[in-house]
Amino acid sequence: xxxxxxxxxxxxxxxxxxxxxxxxxxxxxxxxxxxxxxxxxxxxxxxxxxxxxxxxxxxxxxxxxxxxxxxxxxxxxxxxxxxxxxxxxxxxxxxxxxxxxxxxxxxxxxxxxxxxxxxxxxxxxxxxxxxxxxxxxxxxxxxxxxxxxxxxxxxxxxxxxxxxxxxxxxxxxxxxxxxxxxxxxxxxxxxxxxxxxxxxxxxxxxxxxxxxxxxxxxxxxxxxxxxxxxxxxxxxxxxxxxxxxxxxxxxxxxxxxxxxxxxxxxxxxxxxxxxxxxxxxxxxxxxxxxxxxxxxxxxxxxxxxxxxxxxxxxxxxxxxxxxxxxxxxxxxxxxxxxxxxxxxxxxxxxxxxxxxxxxxxxxxxxxxxxxxxxxxxxxxxxxxxxxxxxxxxxxxxxxxxxxxxxxxxxxxxxxxxxxxxxxxxxxxxxxxxxxxxxxxxxxxxxxxxxxxxxxxxxxxxxxxxxxxxxxxxxxxxxxxxxxxxxxxxxxxxxxxxxxxxxxxxxxxxxxxxxxxxxxxxxxxxxxxxxxxxxxxxxxxxxxxxxxxxxxxxxxxxxxxxxxxxxxxxxxxxxxxxxxxxxxxxxxxxxxxxxxxxxxxxxxxxxxxxxxxxxxxxxxxxxxxxxxxxxxxxxxxxxxx
Numbered sequence: 001x002x003x004x005x006x007x008x009x010x011x012x013x014x015x016x017x018x019x020x021x022x023x024x025x026x027x028x029x030x031x032x033x034x035x036x037x038x039x040x041x042x043x044x045x046x047x048x049x050x051x052x053x054x055x056x057x058x059x060x061x062x063x064x065x066x067x068x069x070x071x072x073x074x075x076x077x078x079x080x081x082x083x084x085x086x087x088x089x090x091x092x093x094x095x096x097x098x099x100x101x102x103x104x105x106x107x108x109x110x111x112x113x114x115x116x117x118x119x120x121x122x123x124x125x126x127x128x129x130x131x132x133x134x135x136x137x138x139x140x141x142x143x144x145x146x147x148x149x150x151x152x153x154x155x156x157x158x159x160x161x162x163x164x165x166x167x168x169x170x171x172x173x174x175x176x177x178x179x180x181x182x183x184x185x186x187x188x189x190x191x192x193x194x195x196x197x198x199x200x201x202x203x204x205x206x207x208x209x210x211x212x213x214x215x216x217x218x219x220x221x222x223x224x225x226x227x228x229x230x231x232x233x234x235x236x237x238x239x240x241x242x243x244x245x246x247x248x249x250x251x252x253x254x255x256x257x258x259x260x261x262x263x264x265x266x267x268x269x270x271x272x273x274x275x276x277x278x279x280x281x282x283x284x285x286x287x288x289x290x291x292x293x294x295x296x297x298x299x300x301x302x303x304x305x306x307x308x309x310x311x312x313x314x315x316x317x318x319x320x321x322x323x324x325x326x327x328x329x330x331x332x333x334x335x336x337x338x339x340x341x342x343x344x345x346x347x348x349x350x351x352x353x354x355x356x357x358x359x360x361x362x363x364x365x366x367x368x369x370x371x372x373x374x375x376x377x378x379x380x381x382x383x384x385x386x387x388x389x390x391x392x393x394x395x396x397x398x399x400x401x402x403x404x405x406x407x408x409x410x411x412x413x414x415x416x417x418x419x420x421x422x423x424x425x426x427x428x429x430x431x432x433x434x435x436x437x438x439x440x441x442x443x444x445x446x447x448x449x450x451x452x453x454x455x456x457x458x459x460x461x462x463x464x465x466x467x468x469x470x471x472x473x474x475x476x477x478x479x480x481x482x483x484x485x486x487x488x489x490x491x492x493x494x495x496x497x498x499x500x501x502x503x504x505x506x507x508x509x510x511x512x513x514x515x516x517x518x519x520x521x522x523x524x525x526x527x528x529x530x531x532x533x534x535x536x537x538x539x540x541x542x543x544x545x546x547x548x549x550x551x552x553x554x555x556x557x558x559x560x561x562x563x564x565x566x567x568x569x570x571x572x573x574x575x576x577x578x579x580x581x582x583x584x585x586x587x588x589x590x591x592x593x594x595x596x597x598x599x600x601x602x603x604x605x606x607x608x609x610x611x612x613x614x615x616x617x618x619x620x621x622x623x624x625x626x627x628x629x630x631x632x633x634x635x636x637x638x639x640x
């Protein structure tokens with residue numbers, strides 16, 4: 001059993017998705033003509049940058065774009081990580097004629113001379129159904145041009161990519177694969193035709209073969225790039241079980257050393273294939289990461305997955321090395337992430353660097369975002385990490401040395417300046433069989449002394465609010481008598497017997513220059529189909545240090561408040577249609593009586609900028625699937 005208390009800066013909850021590395025770099029003259037949505041680095045900015053005195057590294061093809069998903073920022077950097085320019089997708093969405101396009105970082109394909117390429121499914125104004133389109137947004141002219149679409153019977157676009165100044169789209173037409181190649185720009189004129197390898201693809205029936213999506217298999221989005229750089233494409237045989245190597249002459253060579261179907265191909269090149277294998281019953285090969293050497297046809301095990309293996313993921317295959325991230329989950333609720341490089345030829349493993357989860361950040365960005373965001377540019381490693389009060393792109397050397405802020409912020413975290421977070425983690429195991437019977441993870445916010453003259457008073461109350469329940473529950477669990485009578489069931493159903501409680505700090509902010517607002521989210525699980533989520537809010541007067549309650553903003557009696565809750569709940573229920581209502585009941589009288597009986601001055605309320613809301617957790621007024629139901633009680637005039 002262990003217990004740990006660590007202090008971290010506090011940050012707000014954010015969302016981040018996987019980053020993408022693509023090609024494209026405009027000329028200096030074109031950069032100067034860019035609109036406000038594109039920000040170029042001036043000569044002065046470049047000279048004063050921390051890395052300005054270093055000679056620029058040679059840029060490897062396709063390796064000079066950093067995408068910040070979720071934050072709507074695309075950075076173009078050179079081989080040394082110097083920012084050349086950036087694009088704000090939020091501003092680009094305001095361009096004329098983009099109303100019907102959902103411009104976002106998830107659909108971003110690449111950048112070419114100030115033109116951004118996107119590929120997405122959309123509900124088009126001229127269609128009655130969803131379809132796929134590949135389109136270009138010219139950031140200088142603020143225009144949009146459709147490059148390819150799946151209009152037509154039996155046509156589907158599977159993916160799009162940018163490679164060597166051309167856009168490639170993989171399509172199925174009448175059951176066969178094809179690849180279109182789109183050259184030029186909307187301004188200079190577009191040339192649309194088939195790619196050089198389309199004839200090879202057209203021989204593959206979609207009913208007979210299943211192409212491995214190469215953007216996952218080697219970070220190559222186009223068939224042309226796979227044939228050009230790797231010399232082949234991976235496909236399945238007619239049974240859908242055996243891997244084949246398809247070369248540009250149309251020949252298919254069975255890869256007899258590859259396991260049959262029970263694996264995930266991660267990356268491949270001309271020399272070998274990196275894949276994850278998951279052992280099936282009766283198979284000799286253990287689960288783990290493997291490498292098939294195409295020169296010798298030898299299969300090598302790079303890393304074996306133990307039965308209790310924590311999260312492990314192949315990040316990329318670059319420069320002859322396989323990069324892997326391993327998660328250390330030895331402390332419940334708080335993980336560390338180790339990035340290693342493995343030479344598949346020698347089996348040599350090199351530990352590069354580690355990152356840890358930051359309390360208060362939630363699950364969206366874990367350990368910065370090493371698991372999804374690692375990129376390699378000219379040999380250096382880049383990934384999102386917490387730097388000061390921001391989430392930023394940082395660079396470490398190819399040997400894992402150093403950790404440098406390259407001046408490419410992803411998201412500001414203003415709450416980082418307001419305080420810190422402590423966390424506690426503990427667990428109780430069965431003394432007879434070792435099954436985890438109880439575990440908890442609880443965070444606690446601590447406001448900085450300079451935020452309020454009553455910071456000590458606020459912190460004392462916050463500690464009680466965040467930690468009192470889990471600490472008392474832990475002590476109760478320790479008093480329970482246990483024997484070995486249930487050990488057999490413990491081992492068979494460990495999740496059912498493993499009670500868990502998590503409490504995390506959410507958003508932290510100053511409201512109306514007077515109130516400190518701290519959000520908490522929690523989750524309890526004690527068996528069954530799902531656990532019980534919860535969230536709370538604590539608001540303090542910065543001048544007095546006192547926690548605010550509904551009685552500070554409501555002048556009537558508790559009876560008046562109960563009636564207000566009932567009336568507003570009925571109004572909220574009636575605002576929904578019968579089929580979309582989140583409530584159990586739709587009879588106004590029943591809803592009124594239920595709301596009246598449940599509520600009082602101790603009801604859960606949420607103080608928002610636009611007013612005060614009553615909060616119903618799942619099951620109180622609606623099913624679990626409805627989530628939390630919020631009912632507005634008072635407008636923002638109550639804060640005046």
